[in-house]
Amino acid sequence: MSTNLYSFSEETASRLRKFRFASARSDKVQAVIYEIDKVSYEIREDPNVEDSPVTSIEELVEELPDNSPRYVVLSYPLTLKDGRKSSPLVMFYWLPPTSQQSLRMLYAAAVELFREKAGVSKYVSPYLLFYDLTI
Numbered sequence: 001m002s003t004n005l006y007s008f009s010e011e012t013a014s015r016l017r018k019f020r021f022a023s024a025r026s027d028k029v030q031a032v033i034y035e036i037d038k039v040s041y042e043i044r045e046d047p048n049v050e051d052s053p054v055t056s057i058e059e060l061v062e063e064l065p066d067n068s069p070r071y072v073v074l075s076y077p078l079t080l081k082d083g084r085k086s087s088p089l090v091m092f093y094w095l096p097p098t099s100q101q102s103l104r105m106l107y108a109a110a111v112e113l114f115r116e117k118a119g120v121s122k123y124v125s126p127y128l129l130f131y132d133l134t135i
Contacts, residue, residue, distance in 0.1 A: 005041050006110045008117055012044050016073070016118060019053060023075030024087050031060045031074040033094075034114065036106055043114060046070060069107035070094040071114050091120040 008016075016032070023030045030053040033046040045052055046063075054060045064070060072092040080086055093111055095104065115123055 006036065006113055007040070007042050009042060009044065012042075013117065015045065019073065019075075020089060020119060023053070023089070026075065026087065027077050027085075028055055029057060029060075029074070029076055030055055031072050033060075033063060034071040034073070035068075036110060038103075038106070041106075043071070043110065043117075064094050064096075066096055067098045067100075068096070069099050069103055071107070071111075071118075073118050073120060088122060089118070089120040090122040090124060091115055091118055092124045 012034075019030070019032055032053045033049050034043055035046045036043050048065075049063050051059075054063055060072065060074070064072075072094060074090045074092060075087045076090060077085060077087045091114070093107070095107065
């Protein structure tokens with residue numbers, strides 16, 4: 001699939017920029033979950049998440065669907081060895097093993113586009129982190 005197939009609304013892009021700047025000053029974990037609309041191929045915030053941004057890892061794990069992929073932009077505040085504070089943006093690609101093959105392909109084709117639009121500093125593959133969190 002071509003990346004021209006996918007779109008970001010101006011509202012989604014604006015909210016993503018605001019999240020990037022606001023989360024850089026936050027002293028707590030924050031995350032926003034994104035989905036791809038299966039009809040319009042628009043990448044947008046997941047409307048099923050009640051409180052966005054999510055403010056804990058536990059809440060994030062609960063909000064992620066069991067059978068559908070999602071993209072997650074996470075800001076995780078930490079203190080560096082030299083005492084400076086940092087809140088790097090990390091992108092997680094949530095890909096549950098029970099996802100339909102068509103959804104897996106839909107999300108896999110847009111990973112790099114989303115990563116570029118989100119402006120994240122780190123990317124975590126779908127096979128690394130969340131499986132450990134849900135056990």
